[in-house]
Amino acid sequence: MATASHEVRIGKQGRVVIPAELRAALKSKPRDRLIARVEGDRLVLETREALIERMQARFRHIPPEVSLVDELISERRQDARREEEALRRS
Known part of the structure; x- marks a missing residue:
């Protein structure tokens, strides 16, 4: 990956031109799509x-037999039960 800094300008329509050296480092071609985030x-x-x-690496430590979806659903159900109980007591 290129380590040099490049100054770019934002055009009138909000467009930014990515310098050729950076496009080459990303091996990008015209019409390729990039994901942008702040x-x-x-x-x-x-x-x-x-x-x-990057996303796969973030979750790579989780064993294949563990279902994050099932865990999330279980947590949401527990939260809903607690909220219902709190409403009944009030």
């Missing part, structure tokens, strides 16, 4: 593949 005061652009890899 992190604090930074704008981050990344390829879809990089985003997928």
